[in-house]
Amino acid sequence: MEEMLKTERLHLLEQICDLAPSNGAKSRVAMIFKYRLRQRRDEMMAFYANLKLDDGEYEESEEQGDGYNSDVFGSCEELINWVQKLAYSIGVVVIKRRSNKRSCGFMYRVVLQCDRGGEYKVKDSSKVTGTKKTNCPFELEGTYSDDYDCWTLKVTCDQHNHQPVLFMEGHPYAKRLSEDEFNLVAELTRMNVAPRDILAILKERNLSNVSTLRTIYNACNKIRMVDQVGKSPMQVLLSLLHSNGYVYEITSTGLNELENLFFIHLTSFDIWRAIPHVLIIDVTYKTNHYNMPFLEVVGVTSTSKTFSIAFAFMHNEKTVNYTWVLNCLKLTLN
């Protein structure tokens, strides 16, 4: 595999280097492009030189002692990490295809494939999307050995039917967060740090991080899903209102569906009590996912600044709904 990719990829780089405009000419971008390609080629040359050394003699090398010269692994994770790291460095992303477990749940076999392997499953939608799947046959198999209590790796097929990726920075694999980074995102999210600030912190800590804002949003969604597991959306909403210091009131239908929701924050309430002279009440429409009219009550300070007092989602715009909201507002005063 390495041999093939090595020649193929170096050849490709050579070609592109030749195509890029020469020093005296054209755009700055083209020059940077050319420079980066050269740099990469040199890095790769050095990498393969090391690899060759290890292939020849199976002796311990201090720099690359962690697996380059051994095909036996202590655990399945170690095996997958090693394969992914090596593949990544030569422009291929390897993913888990399937695994086999014993009845006790112990995994004893894992099949790995190129991320271009398999075929794109056409879904029942009108959207036409591109696919990176090329049905690549590349496949590896890791097996657990009971006798030696270790994992071994076997190459089932070493052929790729596509070119290696030249710039891995744009690949989703490169953007994913490490376990430490994910934990940091979880911690910062719980402290209400904005996603763009979280991204800035990650990039400051790890200069080679190529994650995007989308990566952070996805991670936040995942964290939220874990936090909300086993709860209905209504339970989540009410527990959030409760934990964030809101006082709320709801009405529901006979079928136990939410009709109206009124909520007010204690701090807003205190400000309102201090400056009670002006109240502005307005309703906005179609501003939310549920298409419910959203009523907002704001007050005005003596310096003509507005501040939020209370909010309400209403089932519809009938007198009875407005009366209910105003009654709730009145009740908070008592």
Ligand SMILES: [Zn+2]
């Ligand atoms: Zn492939």
